[in-house]
Amino acid sequence: MRYKEYNPNRVLEKAIELFWENGVNGCSINDLVEYTGVNRFSLYNEFDNKQGILYASFQLYRNRYCRDKFAILTKNSDISKTLLEFYMSFLENNNSVSGCYMIHVGTELADSDGIVKDNLKNYLGEIENLLSELLKRKGYERDKSKYLSKHLLGLFCTVMSFCLIHTKEEQEKYILKAIHLIILENG
Amino acid sequence: MARALNTSYGELIERAQKIFWLKGYKGVSVQELSKYLEISQSVLYNKYSKDMLFTSSLDYYTNTYSDPFLSQLRASTEGLESLKLFFYELIEALKNKTFPKSCLMVNTIVELRNENQDVVDRYDSYLEVLKESYTIVLLKSYDLGQFKKKECIDDYAEFLLGIIFSLSILYKINEIPELHTYIDEQLSFIV
Numbered sequence: 001m002r003y004k005e006y007n008p009n010r011v012l013e014k015a016i017e018l019f020w021e022n023g024v025n026g027c028s029i030n031d032l033v034e035y036t037g038v039n040r041f042s043l044y045n046e047f048d049n050k051q052g053i054l055y056a057s058f059q060l061y062r063n064r065y066c067r068d069k070f071a072i073l074t075k076n077s078d079i080s081k082t083l084l085e086f087y088m089s090f091l092e093n094n095n096s097v098s099g100c101y102m103i104h105v106g107t108e109l110a111d112s113d114g115i116v117k118d119n120l121k122n123y124l125g126e127i128e129n130l131l132s133e134l135l136k137r138k139g140y141e142r143d144k145s146k147y148l149s150k151h152l153l154g155l156f157c158t159v160m161s162f163c164l165i166h167t168k169e170e171q172e173k174y175i176l177k178a179i180h181l182i183i184l185e186n187g
Numbered sequence: 188m189a190r191a192l193n194t195s196y197g198e199l200i201e202r203a204q205k206i207f208w209l210k211g212y213k214g215v216s217v218q219e220l221s222k223y224l225e226i227s228q229s230v231l232y233n234k235y236s237k238d239m240l241f242t243s244s245l246d247y248y249t250n251t252y253s254d255p256f257l258s259q260l261r262a263s264t265e266g267l268e269s270l271k272l273f274f275y276e277l278i279e280a281l282k283n284k285t286f287p288k289s290c291l292m293v294n295t296i297v298e299l300r301n302e303n304q305d306v307v308d309r310y311d312s313y314l315e316v317l318k319e320s321y322t323i324v325l326l327k328s329y330d331l332g333q334f335k336k337k338e339c340i341d342d343y344a345e346f347l348l349g350i351i352f353s354l355s356i357l358y359k360i361n362e363i364p365e366l367h368t369y370i371d372e373q374l375s376f377i378v
């Protein structure tokens with residue numbers, strides 16, 4: 001048995017950076033070889049091809065980058081504050097790029113790639129559930145929680161695209177007003 | 188290639204915007220672009236540039252797709268009901284691929300954000316026209332007595348601005364009836 005001289009998660013971290021920055025179509029396997037420092041043979045051996053690297057990266061993104069963000073939704077402070085903190089956590093990345101990797105890749109590929117589409121759907125479904133659970137804990141009835149979480153998920157999609165071009169102040173203002181329209185007017 | 192000489196710039200852009208819409212800006216290399224447009228790479232470099240073709244594609248998109256759509260919206264008379272039909276038509280265009288992949292402006296914002304000033308100028312003015320159109324319809328809607336809080340019109344217009352962005356993601360994972368319900372409910376937030 002040969003010892004692996006690279007760490008697959010380290011490769012995926014680098015791949016996420018590159019896909020996020022240049023788009024998946026904008027990266028060749030050569031770019032990945034160069035950027036990760038792992039040779040083509042090893043990459044193919046581990047992940048089959050570029051698509052394989054992409055699909056594997058979703059899991060790492062969910063588990064590593066989103067864990068703390070999703071955990072915000074289990075907090076018990078004021079609901080508007082909790083939601084604002086959740087949305088803003090995606091925009092205040094230390095990464096060079098802000099927003100959401102799944103939305104970014106989904107925007108590019110979900111129409112043409114069924115696996116990307118399924119991953120996007122599961123990912124957004126998970127967020128919708130977390131939102132719904134949060135609302136239930138806050139005393140909203142089951143149906144109301146479902147209804148509102150659908151629209152808070154819509155707001156998530158908007159924030160991860162529309163708000164990318166805003167300043168931090170504008171982002172907070174937009175998000176708070178939208179939360180107000182969705183929740184407080186319908187509470 | 189002789190073909191470049193008798194292809195007008197307008198025809199060139201019509202083709203270029205198709206591939207940019209499907210693949211994004213970074214997803215199309217100069218090589219691919221030259222192959223797709225059937226012009227040599229040297230002509231592409233010397234006479235045009237990828238950036239120039241891209242910004243012209245955004246203009247083509249605005250002129251061909253969004254302007255007619257929006258002037259129709261501005262001329263509408265039924266307020267919120269007209270807005271609903273506007274969004275239903277958008278869903279139709281996204282689902283049946285009249286819009287091959289989301290909205291080109293939304294894609295561009297997600298992909299490029301503020302990397303390039305020419306692009307920023309274009310989506311800024313696109314969003315301004317969009318917001319203005321929503322405001323016009325909201326004012327009519329108010330006059331029809333469809334909602335009460337006139338002082339919120341600006342906030343409502345901003346909120347509506349967000350719908351194109353959420354739809355551009357949600358249409359990928361939802362079916363038409365669910366999307367229609369989503370729109371109906373979003374519009375019900377205007378009170």
